[in-house]
Amino acid sequence: MIIKKLTKLSDTPHKRVKYAILLTFILFLGTSSIFAQHEEEKHGDKPLSEKKFDPGHFIFDHIGDAYEWHIVTIGHNHISLPLPVIVYSEEKGLNVFMSSKFHHGHESYKGFRIETDEKSPNKGKIVETLSDGTVVRPIDISITKNVLSLFFSVSLLMWIFISVANAYKKNQGKAPKGMQSFFEPLIIFIRDDIAKASIQKNPEKYMPYLLTIFFFIFLNNLLGLVPIIPGGANLTGNITITMALALFTFTITTINGNKAYWTHMINTPGVPWWLKIPVPLMPIVEIMGMFTKPFVLMVRLFANITAGHIIALGFYSLIFIFGEKNIFAGYGISVVSIAFTIFMMMLELLVAFIQAYVFTLLSALYFGMATEEHH
Amino acid sequence: MGLVTPDYGLLFWMVLTFLVVLYILKKFAWGPILSSLKEREDSIEEALESAQKAREEMGKLQADNEKILAEARNERSKMLKEAKELQQKMIEEAKQKAAKEADKMIESARRAIENEKEAAIGEMKENIASLSVLIAEKILKKQLDDPKKQKELMDQYLKDIKLN
Numbered sequence: 001m002i003i004k005k006l007t008k009l010s011d012t013p014h015k016r017v018k019y020a021i022l023l024t025f026i027l028f029l030g031t032s033s034i035f036a037q038h039e040e041e042k043h044g045d046k047p048l049s050e051k052k053f054d055p056g057h058f059i060f061d062h063i064g065d066a067y068e069w070h071i072v073t074i075g076h077n078h079i080s081l082p083l084p085v086i087v088y089s090e091e092k093g094l095n096v097f098m099s100s101k102f103h104h105g106h107e108s109y110k111g112f113r114i115e116t117d118e119k120s121p122n123k124g125k126i127v128e129t130l131s132d133g134t135v136v137r138p139i140d141i142s143i144t145k146n147v148l149s150l151f152f153s154v155s156l157l158m159w160i161f162i163s164v165a166n167a168y169k170k171n172q173g174k175a176p177k178g179m180q181s182f183f184e185p186l187i188i189f190i191r192d193d194i195a196k197a198s199i200q201k202n203p204e205k206y207m208p209y210l211l212t213i214f215f216f217i218f219l220n221n222l223l224g225l226v227p228i229i230p231g232g233a234n235l236t237g238n239i240t241i242t243m244a245l246a247l248f249t250f251t252i253t254t255i256n257g258n259k260a261y262w263t264h265m266i267n268t269p270g271v272p273w274w275l276k277i278p279v280p281l282m283p284i285v286e287i288m289g290m291f292t293k294p295f296v297l298m299v300r301l302f303a304n305i306t307a308g309h310i311i312a313l314g315f316y317s318l319i320f321i322f323g324e325k326n327i328f329a330g331y332g333i334s335v336v337s338i339a340f341t342i343f344m345m346m347l348e349l350l351v352a353f354i355q356a357y358v359f360t361l362l363s364a365l366y367f368g369m370a371t372e373e374h375h
Numbered sequence: 376m377g378l379v380t381p382d383y384g385l386l387f388w389m390v391l392t393f394l395v396v397l398y399i400l401k402k403f404a405w406g407p408i409l410s411s412l413k414e415r416e417d418s419i420e421e422a423l424e425s426a427q428k429a430r431e432e433m434g435k436l437q438a439d440n441e442k443i444l445a446e447a448r449n450e451r452s453k454m455l456k457e458a459k460e461l462q463q464k465m466i467e468e469a470k471q472k473a474a475k476e477a478d479k480m481i482e483s484a485r486r487a488i489e490n491e492k493e494a495a496i497g498e499m500k501e502n503i504a505s506l507s508v509l510i511a512e513k514i515l516k517k518q519l520d521d522p523k524k525q526k527e528l529m530d531q532y533l534k535d536i537k538l539n
Contacts, residue, residue: 060378065385125382140384147388154396161404168411173418187408207409208401216393240381244389306378 053324055317063234063309064124066145067099067114071229078104081229083148087112089128089138099142112138146241149233153220161215190214190360198364201371206364209252213245214360221305221352225345236355237305239298246298249363254290257370264374265290297362304355308348315341 069081082100089095092110101109105116111129115122128138143151160179167180176184195203195210220241223231235241263269265286267276275282315337323330519525 064378065382121380141387142384143388144385146385150385150389150392154392158396158399158404161400161408165404165407168408172411173415184412188412191409191412204409208405209397211405212393212397212400216396238385239379240383240385241389243381244386244393247390248393302379 053317053320055314055321058317058320059310059313062313063237063306065238066124067102067126067142068104069145069148069229069233080104083143083145085112085126085140085142087126087128087138087140087142089136091128091130145233146235146238149220149223149230149235150241152230153223153235154216156223157215157219186214187211194357194361194364198361198368199371200368201373203364206252206367209248210360210364213248213363214356217245217301217359218352218356221355222349224305224309225348225352234305234309236301237309239302242298242302245301245359246294249297249366250291250294252363253294253366253370256367258373260372260374261370269374293362293366297359301355301359304351308344308351312341312344312348315344 067085068083071079071081073079082098085095085097085099085101087095089112095110095112097109101107102112102114105114107113108129112126113129115125115127115135117123120127122137125137126140126142127135129135160183164180164183167177171177171180175181190211191203191207194214195207199206217236220235224234224236226232266283268282268286271282319330319334319337322333519528
């Protein structure tokens with residue numbers, strides 16, 4: 001009994017230390033590996049003498065999507081994970097092949113190639129040259145870097161929460177343990193302080209959705225801070241992902257909107273009549289608001305996460321901008337840059353949680369507004 | 376700009392994946408987690424409630440006990456009082472009875488004494504009468520020993536008779 005207690009006591013701080021080490025490790029990797037990734041840019045596609053360091057490119061390459069998952073470049077050798085390309089064109093039908101066929105975007109394959117023209121709206125996307133010479137964009141559902149990252153993060157999410165659920169079954173009637181006790185306060189926080197505080201009528205109904213978006217955003221924000229594979233894919237800083245999330249919130253809000261919600265929208269109570277007739281000013285504002293709410297959700301998450309990445313990458317760019325002028329200036333500025341980036345990483349950890357919280361809270365508020373009964 | 380242009384390929388995968396994940400997590404994670412949390416909270420609440428109830432019950436029981444004790448105390452004092460009264464009464468009665476009996480006994484004794492006295496007096500009278508007769512006889516005998524005296528007496532009597 002005493003031995004059991006002792007081992008339990010020693011278990012917790014031990015684990016805490018392990019997490020702390022892991023966290024520092026991640027942070028350390030975060031700083032060092034963006035550094036490493038940069039070298040590839042420097043010695044990248046073309047020799048250094050031909051290509052000056054372009055921070056814009058460098059940054060946008062890192063926060064954007066890609067058809068291959070670049071891991072590291074040693075000298076002139078790119079080491080990257082080729083990803084499956086799935087394209088459907090009217091001319092050639094369904095084509096599935098690995099992105100390695102493009103040879104890092106230098107070659108075309110079966111008439112498909114990655115657009116490199118800076119002026120093209122399809123820059124960086126797969127385009128197809130038809131037999132008559134016109135360039136079109138085929139239907140493209142390739143497993144890109146972001147899609148693979150999405151698959152990885154949701155697998156992790158499912159693994160974590162299904163094992164937590166199993167822990168609840170196994171420890172029924174007992175105090176939570178390990179991972180279960182780490183997530184329980186968060187789950188209770190979402191339930192009591194987000195769902196129950198914002199939704200008056202049947203908050204339990206929205207709990208699965210709120211929990212899923214919270215942990216999806218939180219986990220992907222954190223994975224976005226991990227610069228090596230399988231992290232680093234800036235998923236929540238991608239407008240498409242935030243758009244999808246905002247669309248779900250919008251759909252649920254609209255579907256669950258009750259009579260009071262629509263009445264409020266069309267014929268806002270407590271507003272002078274001349275704001276509604278003959279020019280339906282208030283209804284227009286309200287209906288616009290219905291769309292701006294999810295739009296703002298989309299932009300807020302996207303902008304916050306992307307901005308964090310841009311700032312961190314910007315600090316690293318400084319090293320190379322100065323390094324091109326004078327190698328010692330580059331070394332000198334690197335100290336400052338790394339210090340600032342560590343600070344940014346800390347801030348990003350906070351932002352990762354705050355943005356997940358804000359997105360979930362606002363979604364819950366919108367659901368609450370849609371289902372609120374007016375008296 | 377590529378950064379703010381949504382990509383429908385990614386959107387397709389995101390919507391598909393998210394819906395599947397939402398369904399799976401709802402079924403295998405959130406459902407069991409939320410229900411066990413609720414269960415646990417309910418059981419804690421129930422335990423607290425039942426503890427409160429037990430406390431109240433105990434309080435009630437204590438009050439009941441107190442009441443019963445007070446009642447018993449009352450009863451006891453009442454019984455004691457009654458017993459005392461009864462005792463007093465019994466003593467009183469006994470005393471009265473004893474007194475009466477004593478009176479009766481004294482009365483009868485007195486009557487007996489009276490009777491005895493009367494009887495004794497009667498007997499004494501009788502005795503005295505017979506004694507006096509005896510004495511008189513003896514005196515007479517002694518006085519009339521001498522014939523002279525007898526003659527004298529007779530004369531006397533005769534004289535008395537004559538007189539009559």
